Amino acid sequence: MSLRNRITRITLAAAAAGLVAVAAACGGGTASNPTPRSQVQTKAGAATQSATTGASAHTDHVAEIDQQNLAFMPSRVAIKVGETVLIKNSESAIHTANINGKNITGNMKKGASTAWTASAAGEYKVSCDYHPQMSATITVS
Ligand SMILES: [Cu+2]
Structure with a gap:
């Protein structure tokens, strides 16, 4: 791996870690009652590719479909x-x-939402079990 690639990868990892910290920070606690450090670390450690469904879906997202x-x-x-x-x-x-x-969602009724976090670069095809004509692409870089 070239030095340039290493730097790029490290930068991406740092950016991802920053996002995780922001996501964890808004998951609980306030300015006057900050989230305990141990809780942040637990959430950061669990931040792999994941999906959450329903009322608890985290809405700290950069795009919507x-x-x-x-x-x-x-x-x-x-x-x-x-x-x-x-x-x-x-x-x-x-x-x-x-x-x-x-x-990743099960059946989604009107008003339901699911957050999907990308853990690796690539092209991801989005489809629906019930409507073959429904198709989208998420490009992750
Ligand atoms: Cu559908």
Whole structure:
């Protein structure tokens, strides 16, 4: 690995760690009652590729994909490793969100949302179990 690549990778890791710290910070505590350090470390350690569903979905995201008119809108988003996309359903039709064929949401009713955090670079295909015409691409760099 060249020095330049090493520096790039280290920079990305640092950026991801910063995002994790921000995400953990907004998960609990206030300025007058900060989150205990041990709690932050636990959350940071668990910050691998993950999805949360329902009312507890973390909304600290950089992009959204909305399920509407039997489509993912927009159909393309680009994020960086460590960043989060919020996938939500704004219509009465039931949808799922599958990332590269893996259902990460279960059935999503109107108003449901799921946060997906990218842990590795690549192109991820988003699909729905019920509507083969629904397709989106998340590009992670
Ligand atoms: Cu659908």
